[in-house]
Amino acid sequence: MTAALAASHKIARASWRPLLTGAVLIGLAEAAKHANLLPVFVPSPSEVVMEIWNSPRLVTENLAPTAWKSAMGYFIAAAIAMTAGSIAVSVRAVYGPIYNFGVIIHSIPIIATAPLLALWLGTGPQVQIAIAALASQFPMLVGTMQGLQAADARQRELMHVLSASRVQTLWMLLIPSALPYLFAGLKIAAPSAVLGAITAEWAGADRGVGAMMLYALFSYDTPKVWLSVFLTCFLAAAGFGIWALIERLVVTWQRDVEIAD
Amino acid sequence: MTTQTQRLMLKRLIQIILGAAVFFVAWHLIVSGLRIPKYLVPLPLDVFQAMQKNRQVIASQAGFTLSAAAFGLMLSTLLATAIAISFTMSRNLAQASLPVVLVFRSTPVAAVAPIMMLIFGRGISTSMAVVTIVSFFPMLINTMRGLQSADRNAAELLHVYGASRWQQLRFVRIPFALPYLFTGLRVAGSSAILGAMLSEWITGSKGLGNLILESGEMRETELLWAAVLTSVTVALAVFWSTSASEKRLLRWTHT
Numbered sequence: 044m045t046a047a048l049a050a051s052h053k054i055a056r057a058s059w060r061p062l063l064t065g066a067v068l069i070g071l072a073e074a075a076k077h078a079n080l081l082p083v084f085v086p087s088p089s090e091v092v093m094e095i096w097n098s099p100r101l102v103t104e105n106l107a108p109t110a111w112k113s114a115m116g117y118f119i120a121a122a123i124a125m126t127a128g129s130i131a132v133s134v135r136a137v138y139g140p141i142y143n144f145g146v147i148i149h150s151i152p153i154i155a156t157a158p159l160l161a162l163w164l165g166t167g168p169q170v171q172i173a174i175a176a177l178a179s180q181f182p183m184l185v186g187t188m189q190g191l192q193a194a195d196a197r198q199r200e201l202m203h204v205l206s207a208s209r210v211q212t213l214w215m216l217l218i219p220s221a222l223p224y225l226f227a228g229l230k231i232a233a234p235s236a237v238l239g240a241i242t243a244e245w246a247g248a249d250r251g252v253g254a255m256m257l258y259a260l261f262s263y264d265t266p267k268v269w270l271s272v273f274l275t276c277f278l279a280a281a282g283f284g285i286w287a288l289i290e291r292l293v294v295t296w297q298r299d300v301e302i303a304d
Numbered sequence: 305m306t307t308q309t310q311r312l313m314l315k316r317l318i319q320i321i322l323g324a325a326v327f328f329v330a331w332h333l334i335v336s337g338l339r340i341p342k343y344l345v346p347l348p349l350d351v352f353q354a355m356q357k358n359r360q361v362i363a364s365q366a367g368f369t370l371s372a373a374a375f376g377l378m379l380s381t382l383l384a385t386a387i388a389i390s391f392t393m394s395r396n397l398a399q400a401s402l403p404v405v406l407v408f409r410s411t412p413v414a415a416v417a418p419i420m421m422l423i424f425g426r427g428i429s430t431s432m433a434v435v436t437i438v439s440f441f442p443m444l445i446n447t448m449r450g451l452q453s454a455d456r457n458a459a460e461l462l463h464v465y466g467a468s469r470w471q472q473l474r475f476v477r478i479p480f481a482l483p484y485l486f487t488g489l490r491v492a493g494s495s496a497i498l499g500a501m502l503s504e505w506i507t508g509s510k511g512l513g514n515l516i517l518e519s520g521e522m523r524e525t526e527l528l529w530a531a532v533l534t535s536v537t538v539a540l541a542v543f544w545s546t547s548a549s550e551k552r553l554l555r556w557t558h559t
Contacts, residue, residue, distance in 0.1 A: 162525070275412060
């Protein structure tokens with residue numbers, strides 16, 4: 044509990060400066076818009092806020108489905124990627140094939156698969172969930188694979204000399220040294236899942252931030268376009284932020300590792 | 305050395321061709337063996353026929369996507385290199401503007417694309433702008449990392465010789481940064497193709513992304529598969545060629 048309190052204090056101390064900058068920028072944009080200095084495609088911040096005020100259901104009805112679909116896809120991808128990563132590390136023969144498969148899925152343009160998945164899975168939320176999963180799998184796979192190999196040989200030898208069982212080695216050495224990498228992967232993957240869900244909604248969905256964005260674009264409703272852009276950023280940042288917070292509470296021994304992209 | 309690398313490349317090429325052949329044969333056998341209906345998964349031969357029949361359409365649409373991606377990549381490489389060099393020349397400038405850069409780095413494509421469409425309208429310029437923005441940050445980060453990776457002994461030697469800042473840049477920093485530039489290109493290359501296709505998707509301008517979307521809506525399954533195969537091939541080709549050149553350059557610096 045004290046750790047949580049300390050962490051929240053730290054976050055509050057680190058975030059007042061960016062928040063202040065943001066507030067100043069919003070004030071400047073508002074003033075510039077009223078002085079007719081901004082082009083037509085930039086609405087004033089108050090117009091965007093009024094959009095929420097006038098139709099709060101627009102936000103709730105579109106934000107919730109997208110959040111739900113990205114989260115579903117994300118967790119499915121996390122389960123599969125972590126399992127595949129652990130198998131790859133423990134069975135040497137399949138290490139290369141699993142990694143290369145991940146690379147190939149990662150480098151396929153996700154939108155190319157959307158119409159195909161729509162043919163197979165129907166036009167419901169399944170397509171968006173599947174694409175969110177496909178778009179977010181790679182960092183988690185790499186994080187798992189790198190993390191489980193992060194313990195160095197001397198540490199492994201020490202565990203061996205101390206005659207630790209396999210379970211003890213896993214619990215006391217491999218998992219603690221893997222967690223920072225795993226969290227790095229989980230953090231990077233969360234915005235990708237949101238991006239995948241939203242692009243899949245562009246291909247056809249009646250609800251969701253992506254659908255709202257498309258409707259607003261085709262009717263040239265500038266404040267609504269910007270609102271959907273902010274909702275996208277909000278979802279992506281929330282996904283990243285939740286994992287960053289959990290990481291701060293869980294991983295107290297090592298931080299800021301970098302996983303290969 | 306050269307014959308060895310040639311043999312290695314030949315081996316890699318044969319591996320790729322064999323892998324593709326196995327893939328298509330397995331595809332044919334599975335589809336015809338399990339009697340999967342044609343509207344779900346067509347036979348590979350039908351897809352090739354559709355590719356043959358529509359090759360001009362596919363080629364011209366792929367041309368649009370590729371030129372948007374290439375132009376955007378070029379622009380962002382130039383911009384990123386210029387900014388990275390000015391950042392390494394002046395620490396104050398870097399410290400003042402890096403936070404802004406980091407904020408923009410975390411904005412997803414899905415958020416950039418609609419705003420670019422409001423600004424540039426429904427044309428290829430929107431795709432170019434989106435690609436430029438999307439690929440700018442990996443390029444910048446990697447180029448900066450490269451410029452800072454210069455060998456300290458070499459830098460000190462030039463300092464002893466009384467080299468000017470530009471000479472330092474020209475003879476030490478830029479040569480050391482080149483492999484990192486290619487790392488940036490590898491990361492940015494796949495996101496550039498993706499960014500181009502995504503923006504075609506929402507603007508409805510010409511390109512592979514739109515071809516895929518339209519043939520999907522028209523239920524022209526063979527054309528859809530042909531377009532998807534083309535885009536996957538293009539993306540993989542970009543990924544492999546950039547990572548191959550990255551590897552070559554890395555070997556060049558290490559030996």
